[in-house]
Amino acid sequence: MASQEQPQQLVDPWSQWQLSILLADAAQVVGGKLYILGGGWSVADPAPSAMAIALKISVPQTELDKRHSVRIALLDADGTSVQMGNNAPVEIRAEFEAIGLPETTFGMPMDVPMALQFFRPPLPAEHCFVWRIWINDQTQPSWAVKFATRQSSSPFIFPPRLQ
Numbered sequence: 001m002a003s004q005e006q007p008q009q010l011v012d013p014w015s016q017w018q019l020s021i022l023l024a025d026a027a028q029v030v031g032g033k034l035y036i037l038g039g040g041w042s043v044a045d046p047a048p049s050a051m052a053i054a055l056k057i058s059v060p061q062t063e064l065d066k067r068h069s070v071r072i073a074l075l076d077a078d079g080t081s082v083q084m085g086n087n088a089p090v091e092i093r094a095e096f097e098a099i100g101l102p103e104t105t106f107g108m109p110m111d112v113p114m115a116l117q118f119f120r121p122p123l124p125a126e127h128c129f130v131w132r133i134w135i136n137d138q139t140q141p142s143w144a145v146k147f148a149t150r151q152s153s154s155p156f157i158f159p160p161r162l163q
Contacts, residue, residue, distance in 0.1 A: 018058035018109065019133060021145040027052035027115035034113045046125040046149040053116045053131060053145075057096070058109040064100035069093065070135050072116065077128040084121050092116055125152045 025038030036054050044051070053072060074082040074090035081089040098110040123129065126149060133143040 015140070016060040016062075016109075017135060017140070019140075019143050020056040021131070021133065021143070022054040023131070023145055023147055024052045024054050025050065026117060027054040028117070029113045029115045032111075032113060034115060036115075042147045043150055044120075044123075044147055046123045046127075046152050048122045049120055051118065051120050053092075053114075055114040055116065055133070057098075057112040057114065057135070059098040059112055060109050061100065061106070064098050064110055067095055067097050068136055069095050070114070070133065071137075072131055072133050075130050075132050077130075079130075082121075082123070082129065090121060092118065123149050125149050 022036060022039045023041055023044075024036045025041075027034060027036045027039070029035075034054050034056065036052075039054060055070075055072075057070075059068070070093070072092045076082055081091070084090055094114070094116070096112050096114065098112050100110065128146060128148045130144045130146045132139060135143075
């Protein structure tokens with residue numbers, strides 16, 4: 001009886017990249033760690049406000065010691081780029097490089113923390129938005145974080161207190 005060879009599975013190289021994304025009031029990177037204030041929200045006031053995107057990129061070992069570009073763009077619920085008053089898209093661009101360390105275990109990814117602090121433009125009330133992330137002009141479905149804007153006159157309602 002002849003043995004049948006199993007077809008070789010193709011691995012999408014971008015599936016080896018992992019991203020953790022969190023919306024916050026403020027964030028910074030100190031000593032390779034993310035420090036986050038007011039993080040984890042998904043509803044925002046439509047008025048302009050300071051905000052941050054806390055991002056942890058797990059870079060596969062095959063991509064260490066290389067320059068990479070990252071683009072973070074604000075999209076509406078239909079996937080259309082949100083424009084500022086001058087018709088420029090609301091987006092952030094940066095570059096990073098994950099340096100392989102001698103003590104890194106073979107096969108382990110290298111984490112790159114990023115804290116992007118900025119002043120968000122005004123947005124329409126009661127709309128949904130998404131911050132979409134691209135690395136080297138590639139994206140994955142999970143490389144996004146959604147949020148919505150509340151009515152402009154709505155006060156923030158805290159969750160009920162549990163007894």
